[in-house]
Structure formats: C-alpha cells, structure tokens
Amino acid sequence: xxxxxxxxxxxxxxxxxxxxxxxxxxxxxxxxxxxxxxxxxxxxxxxxxxxxxxxxxxxxxxxxxxxxxxxxxxxxxxxxxxxxxxxxxxxxxxxxxxxxxxxxxxxxxxxxxxxxxxxxxxxxxxxxxxxxxxxxxxxxxxxxxxxxxxxxxxxxxxxxxxxxxxxxxxxxxxxxxxxxxxxxxxxxxxxxxxxxxxxxxxxxxxxxxxxxxxxxxxxxxxxxxxxxxxxxxxxxxxxxxxxxxxxxxxxxxxxxxxxxxxxxxxxxxxxxxxxxxxxxxxxxxxxxxxxxxxxxxxxxxxxxxxxxxxxxxxxxxxxxxxxxxxxxxxxxxxxxxxxxxxxxxxxxxxxxxxxxxxxxxxxxxxxxxxxxxxxxxxxxxxxxxxxxxxxxxxxxxxxxxxxxxxxxxxxxxxxxxxxxxxxxxxxxxxxxxxxxxxxxxxxxxxxxxxxxxxxxxxxxxxxx
Numbered sequence: 470x471x472x473x474x475x476x477x478x479x480x481x482x483x484x485x486x487x488x489x490x491x492x493x494x495x496x497x498x499x500x501x502x503x504x505x506x507x508x509x510x511x512x513x514x515x516x517x518x519x520x521x522x523x524x525x526x527x528x529x530x531x532x533x534x535x536x537x538x539x540x541x542x543x544x545x546x547x548x549x550x551x552x553x554x555x556x557x558x559x560x561x562x563x564x565x566x567x568x569x570x571x572x573x574x575x576x577x578x579x580x581x582x583x584x585x586x587x588x589x590x591x592x593x594x595x596x597x598x599x600x601x602x603x604x605x606x607x608x609x610x611x612x613x614x615x616x617x618x619x620x621x622x623x624x625x626x627x628x629x630x631x632x633x634x635x636x637x638x639x640x641x642x643x644x645x646x647x648x649x650x651x652x653x654x655x656x657x658x659x660x661x662x663x664x665x666x667x668x669x670x671x672x673x674x675x676x677x678x679x680x681x682x683x684x685x686x687x688x689x690x691x692x693x694x695x696x697x698x699x700x701x702x703x704x705x706x707x708x709x710x711x712x713x714x715x716x717x718x719x720x721x722x723x724x725x726x727x728x729x730x731x732x733x734x735x736x737x738x739x740x741x742x743x744x745x746x747x748x749x750x751x752x753x754x755x756x757x758x759x760x761x762x763x764x765x766x767x768x769x770x771x772x773x774x775x776x777x778x779x780x781x782x783x784x785x786x787x788x789x790x791x792x793x794x795x796x797x798x799x800x801x802x803x804x805x806x807x808x809x810x811x812x813x814x815x816x817x818x819x820x821x822x823x824x825x826x827x828x829x830x831x832x833x834x835x836x837x838x839x840x841x842x843x844x845x846x847x848x849x850x851x852x853x854x855x856x857x858x859x860x861x862x863x864x865x866x867x868x869x870x871x872x873x874x875x876x877x878x879x880x881x882x883x884x885x886x887x888x889x890x891x892x893x894x895x896x897x898x899x900x901x902x903x904x905x906x907x908x909x910x911x912x913x914x915x916x917x918x919x920x921x922x923x924x925x926x927x928x929x930x931x932x933x
Contacts, residue, residue: 697731699860
C-alpha cells in the first residue's frame with residue numbers, strides 16, 4: 470500500500486503476485502472498491518496469499534464464488550450513539566456491529582471502545598475473527614463491533630449512560646443464537662455489566678447474549694486471563710515440536726493489559742522469564758524478570774486506570790525506554806500483545822539480529838507484512854494471531870456452553886478445556902502446513918485450516 474493508504478497499480482501487482490489467479494482477481498476488485506480500508510485489505514491479502522494450494526486442488530470455491538462472499542460482511546449495522554456527559558451536555562459518537570460470517574455458528578467477536586475505531590478496522594477484525602473462531606473447533610461465526618467513544622477519562626456514570634445508549638441501538642440485532650458480543654479494548658467487566666443490564670432491561674430476558682460477564686451472573690472463570698494463557702500454551706507447543714521448552718527462556722511482552730498480564734503469569738508458571746512490558750509511554754527492561762512482587766505491582770498499575778509503565782521502572786530501578794517498544798531487547802521469545810501493526814520491519818530486523826527464535830502474536834495482527842517477511846526469512850518461527858491468540862474467544866465459547874447448560878465450571882475445568890483448544894489449534898495448523906508442503910509454517914497452516922472449515926461450510930449451505 471502507498472503511504473496515503475490508497476493502493477496504486479504497482480502496489481496491487483506486488484500484493485497479488487503470489488496469489489492464485491482467482492484470489493488475485495477478487496483481491497483486485499476488492500481493493501478497487503474500498504482502497505481506503507487499509508487494515509481490512511492487509512488482513513485479506515495475508516489469507517489470500519497463503520491459500521493457493523487449496524485453490525489449485527479444486528475449482529469448487531471459484532464456482533461457488535466463495536472468496537467474493539468471504540470478503541463481504543453478511544451485514545453491517547451502523548448507528549449514532551447519543552448520551553449526556555456529567556455536565557449535562559449532549560455527546561454523539563458512532564457505533565457499528567460488523568456481522569461478518571455465520572457459516573459455522575452465531576456471529577462472535579468483541580466490542581471495542583476507542584477513539585481510533587472505524588469501519589475498516591472493524592471489518593479487518595471481523596474477517597480475522599471468522600477464521601480464528603473456526604480454528605477453535607467451537608460453533609462460532611465471526612463478528613466485531615464498537616464505537617469511537619473512549620472510556621478513558623470518563624466517569625463511571627458517563628460510561629454507564631454511553632453503554633446504555635449503545636445497547637439501545639444494538640440490542641435488536643444480537644442474541645444468544647444470533648450474535649454474541651464480548652469485550653475488547655476499552656470494554657472490560659464494567660462496560661459488559663452496563664451493556665448486559667441494558668439488554669436485560671430492554672428485552673426482559675436473561676440470556677447468554679454477551680460473554681465476559683461477571684462471575685455472579687453467568688461469566689466464566691479465567692476469561693480475563695484466557696487470551697494470554699492460550700498464547701503461552703500455543704507457544705509452548707511450538708517449542709515442544711522443536712524439542713524445547715519455555716522454561717528458562719527470556720520472553721519479551723508488549724502491553725500490560727489483559728493479554729499481557731495473562732501471558733506473563735502463565736509464562737512465569739511454566740518457568741519462563743518475562744523481561745519486558747510496555748505502555749503508551751515506552752517500555753521497561755527488567756533482566757531479572759517480572760515475577761513475584763513485581764508482577765503484583767504490575768496488576769496494581771493496571772487497576773489504577775493509569776496505563777503508563779514508567780512507575781514500574783521507578784519503583785524497581787530497572788531501565789525505562791521512553792517512547793520505545795520492547796523488540797530491541799535480546800530475548801528467545803517475543804509475544805506482541807498490544808495492538809495491530811506494533812511490530813514493524815526494523816523491530817523484526819532487531820529481533821533477528823538479537824537471536825530471537827520464536828514470535829507468537831497475542832494481539833490481532835500486531836506484525837506488519839514486511840516485518841512478518843523479515844521474521845520468516847530470518848529463521849524465526851512465527852505464529853499469527855488467528856491461531857496463537859484464540860484462547861480468549863475459545864474461553865468465550867466455553868462461557869456460552871456454560872450458559873446454555875446453566876452450569877459453572879471450576880478454574881481447573883476451564884483451564885483444561887483451554888489447553889485442549891490451543892493444542893488442537895496448534896496441531897490443526899501444523900497438519901495443514903504439512904499437507905501444503907511447508908511443515909512448521911503456522912501462517913499458511915492456520916489460514917488454510919480456518920479457510921477450509923468456513924469455505925466448506927458455505928458450500929454445504931448454498932449460495933446465501
């Protein structure tokens with residue numbers, strides 16, 4: 470893509486050169502229709518570049534126009550969200566719910582409240598979610614939603630009023646058998662509570678319409694930690710396939726939200742040494758490891774609502790790198806857990822130069838395409854987020870199962886099921902890559918395995 474986000478002819482030629490002719494044609498048409506949707510095009514390009522072996526084996530997907538249908542959301546709901554701030558002023562935000570694909574089950578995916586939210590980003594996330602959910606083996610389709618409202622700096626009452634207005638516009642389009650939203654960036658337990666309360670008020674029903682609920686009213690234990698736990702379980706399987714273990718490995722983690730702290734906790738439990746965390750102000754480097762009292766203090770920082778990381782460095786006398794990301798630190802394993810496109814080409818070069826051996830994505834598409842290429846060419850084993858960060862939605866699926874049966878599982882039961890899901894995803898991606906003649910290529914393996922489940926289901930269900 471060109472710097473302004475609009476793909477020129479040379480960009481399109483480069484983007485489609487590695488694609489099957491059918492995929493190339495569909496991608497060119499898509500890029501011509503929505504050239505400004507850069508994140509969405511990036512996600513589609515990654516999948517289309519890797520499914521060539523499947524498209525070469527059969528013409529059924531072209532005959533059934535599967536790719537054309539895959540890149541179009543089944544529906545998009547867009548609405549304004551009007552609410553009152555604490556001074557009594559009327560505020561207006563934009564809201565969306567992208568219901569991307571329900572060939573495998575009800576639409577499923579998070580809600581994101583952040584000033585950067587736009588339709589392109591939500592389409593990218595919904596597209597990714599479709600394949601990620603397919604990999605879990607659970608009956609969940611793909612969706613995503615959110616608003617350009619940011620809870621940061623808003624009072625509890627302002628957040629409550631916003632959530633109630635948002636749900637008033639959304640509630641008609643969701644349901645336990647239709648679309649089951651969850652939390653994401655800016656949508657935690659507080660927001661899910663307000664959203665669920667308003668849904669219950671409007672419909673006069675108590676159903677599993679949202680996941681990430683409180684434990685007292687239908688939530689699943691371990692849900693906040695699940696994405697990070699699953700990420701480390703997947704990473705451990707990557708290492709085991711190569712005769713290694715995470716024990717004793719130096720681990721770089723970005724962010725310190727739910728994914729980062731879950732990954733740090735599980736990495737510590739399995740004997741790894743987490744040496745970095747990051748926030749919007751920069752990153753810390755703690756060569757002794759973020760564990761014990763230091764880990765507890767990181768949780769205190771998160772709970773304070775102030776997401777800067779420098780206080781950790783001040784308290785423990787470790788290095789703080791203002792405005793920097795943690796990828797320049799010598800480590801064995803890197804887990805980007807913050808946000809999309811946070812690991813860029815120069816970061817990838819640094820990781821290769823420093824001898825990093827494994828990169829597994831904890832966030833959604835946190836590695837740029839050029840950086841992925843550098844990592845893979847540099848011999849780093851790389852796992853895409855649709856495989857390695859599926860533990861969160863996997864545990865959301867477990868919450869849905871508990872809601873349907875009116876049961877509440879123990880932490881041990883949920884953790885066992887989560888480990889099973891992540892092991893299954895790893896093995897599915899591994900097997901698909903082997904069938905494509907590229908053993909150990911998790912990028913191709915995850916894309917092919919997810920594509921086949923969704924595409925075959927669409928073929929079975931006809932042209933709808």
